[in-house]
Amino acid sequence: MSRARGQQQPIVVVLGEDDNDRQVVCILVSALRPDLPKGSLKPLRKPMALVRKVPPDRIPSQTTRVSAVLRAQAVRSPIRAVLMHEDADDVEPAHQALIKKVEGAFRPLPWPVLAVVPAWETEAWWFLFPTAVRAVHRSWRLPDQYTGKDVGKIRNAKEQLRKAVRPAGARANFRSYEVSDSPRVAEEIVVHRLLFQPPAARSASWQVFLDKVKMI
Template structure:
């Protein structure tokens, strides 16, 4: 062993996650830890509301500033001089994949990077539940009776209008336990534990973008 320390250990820094609610943040944390094992313990969350996807101009700048300030404040609480290595901000678009998704993602991410120098805007289409539909086996691993109907398998899940409703009404719900939002971290844990994230069934650009973000982050922000 060389004993070489990671960038995080060298400079005392943390990765900060902001998101719409606790389930979203926990889910993101599970996925991040798998992709960047060096981050374990180096991730902190902030509970500020995230309402960026419809914001523009000065309004967007102000809302991003609030999140960036809070992220820097929470880093400082980890010990004097601790800096924000990177910031992940999750939000659901609540709309399907298309130009609005691409434009919104770019607009908000540019503002985050303008203010912080790094950062990722994890905008899910239409919402994070669409990611779960890429992993029918993980859903069945959480609750055996949960089954993704054939018509939703192998599809672009970013085009589904209401993935949460699909999970609640069609994947679960006919008998036994019904999917609720608080199940999200358990589902993503099952995705990771089963190794399903390596071979999604179908596609979702917001899922792919998230993984590209994490990869770029590892190269440029955390160990750059």
């Protein structure tokens, strides 16, 4: 028997730049918060809730469009919280300003809006878990050159990760890291329970993400 409207399980809406980012957020949050009921994380392709490049005078129209979609979703399923992913595209502490901009723009919504903002990109976080990256493709080199360092200072993280997993003397057609590998990296992190061990490096934006997940 289906639940009555008032008994529906509240969902956590996940917005992001693309499907890979949304999958990554869902995989990590599910592992970090096993108390969340199965199926409560709901990624939405639209709306695009990106605000980093939106000038202040256009923020209201951007948030109005996003809010309308979320309110329509809330009619179908009550919303517990909204996770909004957006890359900082800059080194730490750039994530702090973007988190403030995202959460400030959507503060009028009736649910907690929590910004998920990696600095530079999600790939910078993967340097925290080199063994998980290596497990995705056995031909890859262990990307451990940032062990003990601050990965939040890595510029162009995707390009740096592609270089990092490429072994010396690899052929021109070597299958390096692609953005579509990101969910696989997240899955390997979970499988090997690396979320509950000290990471190999440091990242302030990663720590903020962990703190945000606790707030859901």
